[in-house]
Amino acid sequence: MTGKPVEKPGDAAPIGVVGAGWVGLVTAACFAELGHSVVARDVVQEKVDALNRGEVTIHEPGLAELLSSNADRLEFTTDMDRLLDHARLLFVCVDTPPTHSGDADLSRVRAVVDELAGSPDHVLVMKSTVPAGTGETIMAELPGSGYVSCPEFLKEGSAVEDFMHPDRVVIGVAPGREADGDAVAELYAPLGGEMVRTDVTSAEMVKLASNAYLATRISFINEIANVCEEVGADVSEVARGMGLDDRIGPQFLRPGIGFGGSCFPKDVSALKLLAGNSGYHFQLLNAVIEVNELQKRRVVGKLVEHIGPLAGKRIALLGLAFKPDTDDMREASSLVLSARLAAEGAEVVAFDPVAMDAARELLPGVEMARSALEALEGADGAVLVTEWPEFRELDWTGAAGVMNRPLLIDGRNYLDPDELAAAGFTWDGVGRAEVRPD
Numbered sequence: 073m074t075g076k077p078v079e080k081p082g083d084a085a086p087i088g089v090v091g092a093g094w095v096g097l098v099t100a101a102c103f104a105e106l107g108h109s110v111v112a113r114d115v116v117q118e119k120v121d122a123l124n125r126g127e128v129t130i131h132e133p134g135l136a137e138l139l140s141s142n143a144d145r146l147e148f149t150t151d152m153d154r155l156l157d158h159a160r161l162l163f164v165c166v167d168t169p170p171t172h173s174g175d176a177d178l179s180r181v182r183a184v185v186d187e188l189a190g191s192p193d194h195v196l197v198m199k200s201t202v203p204a205g206t207g208e209t210i211m212a213e214l215p216g217s218g219y220v221s222c223p224e225f226l227k228e229g230s231a232v233e234d235f236m237h238p239d240r241v242v243i244g245v246a247p248g249r250e251a252d253g254d255a256v257a258e259l260y261a262p263l264g265g266e267m268v269r270t271d272v273t274s275a276e277m278v279k280l281a282s283n284a285y286l287a288t289r290i291s292f293i294n295e296i297a298n299v300c301e302e303v304g305a306d307v308s309e310v311a312r313g314m315g316l317d318d319r320i321g322p323q324f325l326r327p328g329i330g331f332g333g334s335c336f337p338k339d340v341s342a343l344k345l346l347a348g349n350s351g352y353h354f355q356l357l358n359a360v361i362e363v364n365e366l367q368k369r370r371v372v373g374k375l376v377e378h379i380g381p382l383a384g385k386r387i388a389l390l391g392l393a394f395k396p397d398t399d400d401m402r403e404a405s406s407l408v409l410s411a412r413l414a415a416e417g418a419e420v421v422a423f424d425p426v427a428m429d430a431a432r433e434l435l436p437g438v439e440m441a442r443s444a445l446e447a448l449e450g451a452d453g454a455v456l457v458t459e460w461p462e463f464r465e466l467d468w469t470g471a472a473g474v475m476n477r478p479l480l481i482d483g484r485n486y487l488d489p490d491e492l493a494a495a496g497f498t499w500d501g502v503g504r505a506e507v508r509p510d
């Protein structure tokens with residue numbers, strides 16, 4: 073653990089977690105680390121067995137350590153009754169993936185609500201991202217039970233750190249149920265984030281609006297980067313100059329080949345549809361989505377500019393995961409990019425330090441290399457898709473030697489262009505001038 077130490081509370085509380093996926097596991101492990109006794113329930117027996125044997129099913133820095141050092145305060149089960157016996161507060165951490173229409177699929181949330189019917193002593197604490205209005209519907213279906221909307225703001229790759237040091241904790245309750253909110257607030261109090269106490273629907277909106285706003289910033293800076301390319305400005309300088317304005321701030325102004333992951337694409341589309349279904353046309357979000365789609369495709373145009381038609385050319389992708397420090401391939405830009413490259417007739421070879429297993433099934437036409445250097449061997453061009461630190465450490469002079477054409481399209485502006493040029497590369501990033509070999 074880095075950052076400020078977290079004060080452990082005096083009173084340990086029994087906590088229930090529903091869903092041992094990424095959010096559920098981080099929540100369970102972190103509450104156990106704070107001294108609470110946690111029972112987490114998942115419907116997948118093999119996952120529960122593996123977790124009880126101490127095997128961690130996802131790649132998240134610090135999580136395996138916390139699960140193992142707090143094993144005596146953690147139990148995994150498939151049995152809902154065991155959970156209901158153990159704790160009054162039940163943190164619901166099931167996923168709400170997008171349906172084909174782009175709406176959130178609430179079937180897993182619904183299943184939990186069905187299981188809780190008739191348990192008026194319990195308080196359901198909703199961590200899952202749900203459309204605004206969902207809590208009101210659930211509360212009407214579970215009269216007597218407690219309901220707290222407490223959205224999660226964890227980032228993959230730094231979720232444990234984010235949990236332990238939240239910027240804010242949002243707690244939404246119905247009028248008259250403030251005590252339920254107090255119980256949740258008490259659990260988060262040692263972590264020091266600002267508490268935002270509000271109503272349930274506003275809490276749900278905070279989550280959707282936050283993700284949609286961050287996604288909007290990314291699409292915005294991506295468009296600024298594209299304009300920088302046209303007018304000869306450097307987007308890194310522009311973003312730095314913008315970010316120093318306190319009203320703007322420096323975060324989420326990194327241009328690239330689009331945002332991905334399980335949250336931004338889903339939540340932007342869910343908010344757009346929620347607005348539409350409520351009778352409001354959320355115009356801005358259409359552009360956010362469209363810019364993001366186009367941004368993933370621009371790389372193909374850049375490759376063509378450098379090496380001509382891609383048919384028969386060998387293109388190496390460095391990184392496949394939607395961002396570093398995760399093996400998550402959901403909505404990763406690499407999916408669209410490799411499909412586009414294949415459609416142009418290119419031969420695609422890839423390497424990712426962690427996501428190869430997750431990617432193999434999704435990208436059957438892509439040759440998987442055992443190392444970055446192996447991926448670059450004989451390639452006519454390479455695209456850095458995910459900013460994994462080990463790519464900075466690569467022997468780029470050696471890499472230039474094994475490539476057919478030492479060309480690096482840096483989709484994250486991650487590598488030092490001058491270093492690459494000194495190694496013999498043509499470097500071309502996003503919103504910055506290209507640099508040719510010395």
Ligand code: UGA
Pocket residue numbers: 201224225226227228229283286290323324325326327328329330331332333334335336394395
């Ligand atoms: C995001 C939010 O940041 C979390 O606060 C939220 O809890 C989470 O969604 C969720 O709803 O569960 P996450 O998807 O894990 O977290 O990842 P981010 O670090 O936010 O990155 C999302 C995508 O945006 C990545 O593809 C990343 O490469 C891209 N990005 C991010 C940029 O292109 N530029 C930036 O400046 C920042």
